[in-house]
Amino acid sequence: MLELLEPDQTVLARRKEIAAAMAAIVPDGTIADEATLTAYDGDALTAYRQAPLVCVLPRSADQVSAVLRYAARENIRVVPRGAGTSLSGGALPAADGILLGLSRMNRIIEIDYENRCVVVQPGVTNASVTRAVEKAGFYYAPDPSSQIACTIGGNVAENSGGIHCLKYGLTTQNLLGVELVLINGERVRLGGKHGGDSGLDLLSVVAGSEGLLGVVTEATLRILPRAPATRTLLIAFANVRDAGDTVAAIIAAGIIPAALEFMDRACIATVEAFCAPGYPEDAEAILIVEVDGMPTEAADEAQRIAEIAASLRATSVHECESAEERARVWSGRKAAFGAMGRLKPDLLCMDGTIPRRALADVLEAIEEMSRKYRLGCCNVFHAGDGNLHPLIVFDVMEPGELERAEEFGADILKLCVAKGGVLTGEHGVGVEKKALMGEMFSDADLRQQERLKCAFDGENLLNPGKVFPTLHACVERGYMRVHDGRMPFPNLPRM
Amino acid sequence: MSGAPEIVVARSEADVADAVRAAMETKTAFEIVSRGSKRAYGRPFAPDAILDVGALSGIVKYEPEELVVIAQAATSLTELEAALAERRQMLGFAPTDWSALFGGQPGAATLAGTVATNACGARRIKAGAVRDHVIGCRFVNGSAEAIKAGGSVIKNVTGFDIPKLMCGAFGTLGVLTELTFRVVPKPARTATLVLNCGTEAGLRALREAAQLPVDPTGLSYLPVRALAASPAARAAHIQNDSGTALIRVEGSKEALDEKLRILRKTFDAFETKTLDDAATQVLFREIGDGGIFVGRPTDIWRLSVAPTEAYAAAELAEAELWYADWAGGLLWLGVDANEETARRLRGISARFSGHVTLMRASADLRSRLAVFELEPPARAALTASVKAAFDPQRLFNPGRMVEGL
Numbered sequence: 001m002l003e004l005l006e007p008d009q010t011v012l013a014r015r016k017e018i019a020a021a022m023a024a025i026v027p028d029g030t031i032a033d034e035a036t037l038t039a040y041d042g043d044a045l046t047a048y049r050q051a052p053l054v055c056v057l058p059r060s061a062d063q064v065s066a067v068l069r070y071a072a073r074e075n076i077r078v079v080p081r082g083a084g085t086s087l088s089g090g091a092l093p094a095a096d097g098i099l100l101g102l103s104r105m106n107r108i109i110e111i112d113y114e115n116r117c118v119v120v121q122p123g124v125t126n127a128s129v130t131r132a133v134e135k136a137g138f139y140y141a142p143d144p145s146s147q148i149a150c151t152i153g154g155n156v157a158e159n160s161g162g163i164h165c166l167k168y169g170l171t172t173q174n175l176l177g178v179e180l181v182l183i184n185g186e187r188v189r190l191g192g193k194h195g196g197d198s199g200l201d202l203l204s205v206v207a208g209s210e211g212l213l214g215v216v217t218e219a220t221l222r223i224l225p226r227a228p229a230t231r232t233l234l235i236a237f238a239n240v241r242d243a244g245d246t247v248a249a250i251i252a253a254g255i256i257p258a259a260l261e262f263m264d265r266a267c268i269a270t271v272e273a274f275c276a277p278g279y280p281e282d283a284e285a286i287l288i289v290e291v292d293g294m295p296t297e298a299a300d301e302a303q304r305i306a307e308i309a310a311s312l313r314a315t316s317v318h319e320c321e322s323a324e325e326r327a328r329v330w331s332g333r334k335a336a337f338g339a340m341g342r343l344k345p346d347l348l349c350m351d352g353t354i355p356r357r358a359l360a361d362v363l364e365a366i367e368e369m370s371r372k373y374r375l376g377c378c379n380v381f382h383a384g385d386g387n388l389h390p391l392i393v394f395d396v397m398e399p400g401e402l403e404r405a406e407e408f409g410a411d412i413l414k415l416c417v418a419k420g421g422v423l424t425g426e427h428g429v430g431v432e433k434k435a436l437m438g439e440m441f442s443d444a445d446l447r448q449q450e451r452l453k454c455a456f457d458g459e460n461l462l463n464p465g466k467v468f469p470t471l472h473a474c475v476e477r478g479y480m481r482v483h484d485g486r487m488p489f490p491n492l493p494r495m
Numbered sequence: 496m497s498g499a500p501e502i503v504v505a506r507s508e509a510d511v512a513d514a515v516r517a518a519m520e521t522k523t524a525f526e527i528v529s530r531g532s533k534r535a536y537g538r539p540f541a542p543d544a545i546l547d548v549g550a551l552s553g554i555v556k557y558e559p560e561e562l563v564v565i566a567q568a569a570t571s572l573t574e575l576e577a578a579l580a581e582r583r584q585m586l587g588f589a590p591t592d593w594s595a596l597f598g599g600q601p602g603a604a605t606l607a608g609t610v611a612t613n614a615c616g617a618r619r620i621k622a623g624a625v626r627d628h629v630i631g632c633r634f635v636n637g638s639a640e641a642i643k644a645g646g647s648v649i650k651n652v653t654g655f656d657i658p659k660l661m662c663g664a665f666g667t668l669g670v671l672t673e674l675t676f677r678v679v680p681k682p683a684r685t686a687t688l689v690l691n692c693g694t695e696a697g698l699r700a701l702r703e704a705a706q707l708p709v710d711p712t713g714l715s716y717l718p719v720r721a722l723a724a725s726p727a728a729r730a731a732h733i734q735n736d737s738g739t740a741l742i743r744v745e746g747s748k749e750a751l752d753e754k755l756r757i758l759r760k761t762f763d764a765f766e767t768k769t770l771d772d773a774a775t776q777v778l779f780r781e782i783g784d785g786g787i788f789v790g791r792p793t794d795i796w797r798l799s800v801a802p803t804e805a806y807a808a809a810e811l812a813e814a815e816l817w818y819a820d821w822a823g824g825l826l827w828l829g830v831d832a833n834e835e836t837a838r839r840l841r842g843i844s845a846r847f848s849g850h851v852t853l854m855r856a857s858a859d860l861r862s863r864l865a866v867f868e869l870e871p872p873a874r875a876a877l878t879a880s881v882k883a884a885f886d887p888q889r890l891f892n893p894g895r896m897v898e899g900l
Contacts, residue, residue: 194847386648433653
């Protein structure tokens with residue numbers, strides 16, 4: 001079990017006063033009664049629950065700014081929250097903190113086809129961006145599985161990906177600008193419709209900052225014209241290694257598929273029982289490969305992929321013949337997480353990324369770990385970019401299962417790093433993986449990252465207890481505070 | 496200090512760390528230089544010493560099937576591009592070589608310099624800037640610590656994305672020692688549809704092309720004077736007396752035919768011409784490299800606005816020689832720098848919520864007028880705090896971006 005931050009008793013004792021201050025700022029959106037607060041006690045990392053001290057749901061950037069200014073002045077912790085779909089505990093509340101929910105800031109402010117962008121408030125859901133522009137033939141590329149619920153603010157915080165990242169990038173590649181409210185309540189604009197900035201590219205660290213640097217109150221997103229042709233292949237293999245080799249061979253052939261997804265036998269069987277997408281049942285592994293572009297381009301790439309797969313011992317290669325069939329094939333992939341829920345009540349979804357060449361080795365090792373920890377594990381993941389999602393199924397009510405599941409997950413992530421990969425490809429570190437940061441980074445590396453955090457939030461008030469293994473005071477990490485934009489050694493001659 | 500600054504040569508990351516450790520004691524401010532092709536870009540400042548990292552060169556690991564290459568920071572851009580081309584791959588952001596633009600020999604650009612100045616070309620409209628391709632780095636910070644950030648896989652959200660922050664930071668945050676890039680397959684071929692048209696219609700055509708599903712990888716506009724000044728346009732016989740919009744597309748022969756068919760149909764009101772792969776490559780390299788300004792004495796500003804504002808911005812800029820890239824999102828302006836033009840161009844950028852940089856001018860002008868725009872107070876305070884998080888003693892290129900920082 002992870003240890004959550006020890007709440008500050010003096011702050012807990014001030015609940016009434018803090019709730020009143022929030023109600024003064026957001027009269028119609030402050031929640032302070034314990035029964036209602038339990039609705040906000042966590043996110044999609046379901047094993048961890050903790051109600052916030054008070055929850056506030058602003059409707060405007062001004063209100064966000066006022067809440068943060070109050071928090072900074074009173075030294076109160078703040079956890080920003082979108083839809084609460086984080087798989088890493090990114091939105092897990094602090095018991096002594098304000099939960100800042102952005103879900104009511106859900107307006108699409110502007111659709112600008114000529115500049116190929118939309119401007120949205122942070123509480124707009126990912127899927128509704130595409131929905132707003134699809135009539136004109138456009139879409140928003142990042143498409144995390146939770147896209148019908150998750151919000152753009154959360155997507156920016158987590159730098160969310162999805163199944164189309166290899167070709168179309170993560171959130172950071174599709175984010176042109178933000179308005180960010182800092183902990184002192186000041187609002188800064190980073191980037192914009194023009195893209196880029198003169199001066200430091202601070203937007204690039206805001207994307208994926210897991211709510212530690214500021215609160216996004218507006219985002220400008222790149223939208224793209226939909227490709228005229230899409231082809232989807234369902235390819236089956238008699239063993240995992242052949243599937244892994246096929247993934248590597250497709251990339252090596254110079255093809256960047258729009259999507260390249262992998263499912264192992266355990267996953268195929270569970271999904272088939274759940275929603276019958278028509279996957280080959282005797283397969284040890286399947287790949288769903290999607291290519292898009294001009295009609296000839298997509299046809300040519302689909303043809304080449306089919307040949308590569310056949311030459312690497314695919315047992316069947318099937319191309320979807322209709323939009324309905326394509327939707328059915330994808331429905332299985334998208335339902336995978338839900339389907340696993342039938343096996344056991346609880347699910348731990350890991351998220352390491354590895355070099356593609358290590359796919360087969362890592363999958364074999366995971367199978368062995370599954371036996372060792374006596375817990376089921378299915379693999380369904382973004383093979384094109386090596387982003388694994390082993391799903392460990394367990395029952396938190398069975399003594400010892402949560403601990404075994406967490407150890408199993410940690411072993412998988414350590415293996416990913418040992419193979420040249422990383423702890424998290426798209427779900428974020430959150431609370432879930434913070435203890436493992438040392439596997440990837442030295443103490444000096446982490447200190448540098450913490451000092452960057454300090455530059456934005458010197459008192460560690462924003463989303464504390466996330467990402468870093470230990471919560472340090474900024475001064476402990478060697479951060480020297482800057483006053484009024486002046487450097488610590490202003491009198492050194494520097495022309 | 497008097498006379499020429501001392502030169503400290505570092506041949507390894509450990510050397511860099513040693514040099515910085517010594518500098519911390521003596522409060523020595525470094526100018527960080529690899530091959531120095533872009534030293535005249537940025538605010539002039541007076542370093543105590545030059546930290547020469549040019550020896551940190553060479554490809555460390557290239558794995559074509561992983562679409563990843565790791566190289567020492569001062570590796571020559573030309574060398575890396577040649578190695579990638581052998582495996583039919585490339586850096587997706589279309590790196591530019593500004594060596595000649597700043598009066599040097601072409602081909603002197605290094606990876607670190609490319610990253611530090613965010614030197615990306617026409618492909619930015621499709622593939623993003625340099626920062627979208629740097630997935631990991633090693634650097635020495637102002638506390639002499641060797642730091643690793645990011646990783647060597649494309650999909651990674653573990654920790655803050657510091658490698659991206661290094662892009663366009665002009666070496667003010669750390670001394671880069673190693674860079675990890677994602678790479679992309681080289682397109683089978685490219686082609687350009689050339690539309691003869693005036694400025695307003697040309698810029699509108701670029702925005703229209705951006706909305707078509709032909710996935711353009713270059714959307715530039717060359718007015719008459721730029722055409723006349725462009726050796727590549729001359730070689731491709733695309734000079735005219737109206738100006739030209741250029742729409743580049745990529746793909747297999749069949750895909751290119753399909754894309755060009757759609758474009759010709761959309762733009763059937765224009766007089767058009769198609770450039771082949773070779774001419775396209777030469778022309779767009781020149782556009783990214785600012786080639787038409789090479790050997791011309793004019794000062795250069797780069798103004799970035801939303802594409803829909805490009806025409807109004809270009810009109811107000813009153814540049815003799817200029818052109819547009821990124822569908823109008825970037826204007827290269829040949830405008831001599833002085834207090835009046837600085838005020839005018841910064842006024843345009845403010846009016847259209849864009850930004851403008853004085854890219855090339857004498858040291859005196861760059862010092863007097865500043866190179867980058869003044870940031871609003873809240874943003875400036877943040878910039879100072881971020882600088883302090885990496886380089887608290889201001890040892891690295893102090894004042895190169897902002898006076899006093």
